[in-house]
Each structure stands twice: as structure tokens, then as C-alpha cells.
Amino acid sequence: MQVIILICNICPRNCRAERNISPGFCGVGESFRVARAAPHFWEEPPISGVNGSGTVFFSGCNLRCVFCQNHNISSGCFGKDVTPAQLMKIFDNLVSKGVHNLNLVTPSHFVPMLSKVLKEYHSPIPVVYNTSSYEKAETLRMLEGLVDIYLPDIKYFDDSPAVKYSSAPGYFKIAFEAVKEMYRQVGNLCVNGEGIAERGVLIRHMVLPGNISQAVSIFSRVLDEFGSDAYISIMRQYIPCGAAVKMPPIDRPLSSREYKIVTDKIFSLGFNNVFLQSKASSSEIFIPDFDLEGVDIF
Ligand code: SF4
Incomplete structure (x- = not known):
């Protein structure tokens, strides 16, 4: 019998972990692990619509x-291991609820396995790939023709916060190459007559307190590369969580003044398709319960 071992190099961490034996930096083995699968109503309007986005965390x-x-699932790795067949049942369950799309949240460390599932599944609704953008462009090529909408959150422009907060030197260069690959595959966001996204890229950035220059640098580069019709989302939802509660200046929410400075500067760049968030979005009530809803169904 042929034994296939995944020696994992699929993301920029390049761990070379034998994930069937022990996890790499991402913390999980070669089985899918999922913490929640349920309609979600707090993405941008073309993604959540009225029926919700079918999030799979x-x-x-x-x-x-x-x-x-989401630190209890991201670094804590809480969740339930599921087989490819069970993942497809989780998708079916969400589709039956009438959601507008299947929204795969933080799927980067499962891309080869996901590409096999999506080839077999033939989703009847758009597939959304929702990512921190710390991706290899060559790995994303496995998803060509399988993902309809990319939601990349570009987190940093400078190396200093990328290293301090995510141990990811060279983050922006890597992330921007990944976003270019996403654009190559699906182009700019296309929204139908009902205001629901059908295909394309929507670029996000969550503004961090004390780090507002990152947003302006990121979106200036986005403007140069993708033009003023690119869809962008300037997120205000930051609340200090995990280790950040002891790390000034990110130990506090973003101030209204900081968000205004950022949004004024970005509007002055001339973007035509910009999503903003209200101050109320910076609240724990919008953090989903990771209680295996939609996963513990077998
Ligand atoms: S996906 Fe995980 S194991 Fe593979 S290279 Fe990235 S962090 Fe390492």
C-alpha cells in the first residue's frame, strides 16, 4: 500500500512538519478541524446579505x-476533527439554511485538502476564502476555479508590527503577492442586482490602535496596483484580546479620532467602493461562540 505523507510547506512558515505525526506552527494535523459552522450576519453587506454568510471557522x-x-480556536486549536465527507455534510447543512455563500474562515493551512473537497463538492453557492493573507501565491493556485470570492485581510505594511504582533517578517510583500494572485483568479468584486457578491476580491484591513499609518500605506499600495474601483473595507472592530491586553498601544480599542484620520486619508485617495464599520462593531457581542454549532452533527 502506498503511504502518502504531508511534509508541509504550504504556507510562508515553511515548517516542513510531518502533519500526520505532529503539527507545525499552525497547530493542527492533516485532518480538517472545525469550531463552528453557522450563518453569520456581520460581514460586509454583499457578503452577509439578508440571509447571512455560511461561515465555517x-x-x-x-x-x-x-x-x-478568536484565539481559543486559532492558537488554542479548539474544534472537532472532521473527515472530507463530513465537511461536505457541514457545507450541505449550511446551504440548506439559505445562506448566500460558504465562507471558509482561516483555511490557509488546509488548502491542498480543501482543493480536493471543493473539486468534489461543486458548491451551489459562491465559495468565499476568508484569510489573513499570509499565503503563498503558488499554494493559492490550487484553488483556481474553486473559490469565487476572496476576502484577504492585509494586516500590516511595515515589518515592525508584523514581527511584534505576528512573528511574520516580510509579511506585506508575501501578502501582497497573494492578493495579486487572488485578483488574477477572480478580479474585482462583482455584486448582483440584489447587492450580493458573486465573484471577486474585497480587501480588508483592521485598523490597530497606535498603528494607523499601516492602513494608509496599505491602501495607497492597493490603489496603485488595483485602481480606485477596488472594493475595500476599513475595519474598526478591534478589541484587545489574548496577549494584547498587556501590550500597549494595542491594549485599548481604536479611538474615534484614529478611525476618522484613517478614513479621511483613505477617502482622499479617491476609492469608489469603501465599506466602513460603526463604533458599535468594537464589541465582544460580535465574537461568535465557538461551541461546535453546525459541526457536532454526526
Ligand atoms: S500550513 Fe502549518 S505546518 Fe504547513 S508550513 Fe504553514 S504553519 Fe507550517
């Missing part, structure tokens, strides 16, 4: 930011 993470609001 994968456990583990290859970036593991110190401020992660």
Missing part, C-alpha cells in the same frame, strides 16, 4: 496574531 492558524479575537 477552521481551527488553528498560520499567523496567530497576539490580538486575535
Whole structure:
């Protein structure tokens, strides 16, 4: 019998972990692990629509930011291991609820396995790939024709916060190459007559307190590369979580003044498709319960 071993090099961490034996930096082995699968209503309007986005939260993470609001699943790796067949049943269950899309949240460390599942599954609704953007472009090529919508959150422009908060030197260069590959595959966001996204890229950035220059640098580069019609989302939802509660200046929420400075500067760049968040979005009530809803169904 042929034994296939995954020696994992699929993301920029390049761990070379034998994930059938022990996990690498992302913290999970070669089986899918999922913490929650349920309709979610707090993405941007073209993603959540009225029926919700069918989020599937994968456990583990290859970036593991110190401020992660989902830290019990990202670095804690809480979740349930599921087989490819069970993952397809989880997808079916979400589709039956009438959601607008299947929203795969933090799936980067499962790309080869996911590409096999998506080839077999033939999703009847758009597939969304929701990522921290710490991706190898060559790995993303495995998803060509299988993912309809990319939601890359570009987290940092400078190396200093990338190293301090995510131990990821060279983050921006890597992430931007990944976003270029996403654009090559699906182009700019296309929204149908009902205001629901069908295909394309929507670029996010969550503004961190004390780090507002990152947003302006990131979106200036986005403008140069993708033009003023690129869809962007300037997120205000930051709340200090995990280790960040003891790490000034990210030990506090973003101030209204900081968010205004960022949004004024980015509007002055001339973007035509910009999503903003209200101050109320910076609240723990928007953090989902990771209680295996939609996963513990077998
Ligand atoms: S996916 Fe995980 S194991 Fe593979 S290289 Fe990245 S962090 Fe390491």
C-alpha cells in the first residue's frame, strides 16, 4: 500500500512538519478541524446579505496574531476533527439554511485538502476564502476555479508590527503577492442586482490602535496596483484580546479620532467602493461562540 505523507510547506512558515505525526506552527494535523459552522450576519453587506454568510471557522492558524479575537480556536486549536465527507455534510447543512455563500474562515493551512473537497463538492453557492493573507501565491493556485470570492485581510505594511504582533517578517510583500494572485483568479468584486457578491476580491484591513499609518500605506499600495474601483473595507472592530491586553498601544480599542484620520486619508485617495464599520462593531457581542454549532452533527 502506498503511504502518502504531508511534509508541509504550504504556507510562508515553511515548517516542513510531518502533519500526520505532529503539527507545525499552525497547530493542527492533516485532518480538517472545525469550531463552528453557522450563518453569520456581520460581514460586509454583499457578503452577509439578508440571509447571512455560511461561515465555517477552521481551527488553528498560520499567523496567530497576539490580538486575535478568536484565539481559543486559532492558537488554542479548539474544534472537532472532521473527515472530507463530513465537511461536505457541514457545507450541505449550511446551504440548506439559505445562506448566500460558504465562507471558509482561516483555511490557509488546509488548502491542498480543501482543493480536493471543493473539486468534489461543486458548491451551489459562491465559495468565499476568508484569510489573513499570509499565503503563498503558488499554494493559492490550487484553488483556481474553486473559490469565487476572496476576502484577504492585509494586516500590516511595515515589518515592525508584523514581527511584534505576528512573528511574520516580510509579511506585506508575501501578502501582497497573494492578493495579486487572488485578483488574477477572480478580479474585482462583482455584486448582483440584489447587492450580493458573486465573484471577486474585497480587501480588508483592521485598523490597530497606535498603528494607523499601516492602513494608509496599505491602501495607497492597493490603489496603485488595483485602481480606485477596488472594493475595500476599513475595519474598526478591534478589541484587545489574548496577549494584547498587556501590550500597549494595542491594549485599548481604536479611538474615534484614529478611525476618522484613517478614513479621511483613505477617502482622499479617491476609492469608489469603501465599506466602513460603526463604533458599535468594537464589541465582544460580535465574537461568535465557538461551541461546535453546525459541526457536532454526526
Ligand atoms: S500550513 Fe502549518 S505546518 Fe504547513 S508550513 Fe504553514 S504553519 Fe507550517
